[in-house]
Amino acid sequence: MRADNPYHEPENNPARIGCITASDLLDALKTAKGRKTYVYKKATERITNETKQGFISAAMVRGQELEAEAKHELEILSKRQVKDFKPAFIKHELIEGFGASPDGCWADENTLIEIKCPENPAYHLDTVNEKIIKPEYQTQMLAQLSVMRSRGFDRCDFISYYPALHEDGSHFAVVSFVPSLEEIMELEEKVMVLNDEIDAAIEIVRTQKKATVEYLRRTNGKTKESK
Template identity: 30%
Template sequence: MLEIINCTQGSPEWLQARLGIPTASEFASILTKGRGGAESRTRQTYLYKLAGERLTGEVMESFISAHMERGKLMEEEARSAYSFVTGLDCETVGFLRRGQAGASPDALIGQNGLLEIKTKLPHLLIEALLKGEFPPEHKAQCQGQLWIAEREWLDLAIYWPGLPIMITRAHRDETFINELSAAVAQFNQELDRAVAQVAAYGQMEAA
């Protein structure tokens, strides 16, 4: 069942809403495979960070570069550019939670759509424009948002001031979403076990 948490993205309320659960921005980490079928270090690190959040009640620290900070500041500008080009209205949303997973799309569009904004440096946006395809590196996050939100399509808007905005639409890929939801469920089982083991370890130490 979908739970909509009304808050400002990046606020303390938003951080609390997503504490200790996998979110769409990191679904690619959950799907990452290690060499030779071994567990991915990226996936393992993400699991341990979420376990730490659950056990301490504190949000894991994440690095925010100057480019990422600027990207957040340009988000409203990008939303306005998207609305101007498409004629569609954007409804901002805080956090969407479905069970033990969640997502923070940059806007809801009508009854069936979502918007995800990416700001890319000019040379990267130019490369994306000339390729003219949905960037595969964003597939897990965007399909994950469609899964969590139970929506039909998502527009990915890639933006940088002074350049044309690139808008590509992705529709639900049910096969991918089924694989993703199964991978997230398995990840959450492993996460639960890790939290329980560490909690039991702490109880043994106290005894």
């Protein structure tokens, strides 16, 4: 059995603190409220150089536990090798504070691999029968390809793995995701705007910190004078 990717780093890896990542970018793009929360979270990480462990769902745990198994089974079925990246978290060469952790790639071609292990068989069968990729996964892969295109990657194989269907032979579904350069550049523009918002939030925090200290000291001085 294939071992877990030895290059996976914990969430508090210094390389990814404060970074916009492929896996969480959609949190900032869905709603205005979610964007504000995201901006403040990343701003806090950049100020403190620390990160807090986020919410881990049962689906996320399942995915982490089954990823190595999925790669092992994928290699057997495809008779090809799946390569892990070292380091696992890779930063964009041009856009500061932006990176991704692709699940891997095919060793014999420049195609990324994104593996999902859904709890709900309906999601898996959607991929098997209708080649449907949920929008949030498309955003994740688009961001990964933005980070990795300087290394020659221009496509990603989206792979759904549902081990309960192994005996039937339907345990894997594969959809090739090949976005246009325009789509990638459009996403990069959104990332750069988001980065500017995070930097602006940090600047406001620093300005307000100075104003707060000055106000408190002025107030303290007036109190002493009145006694």
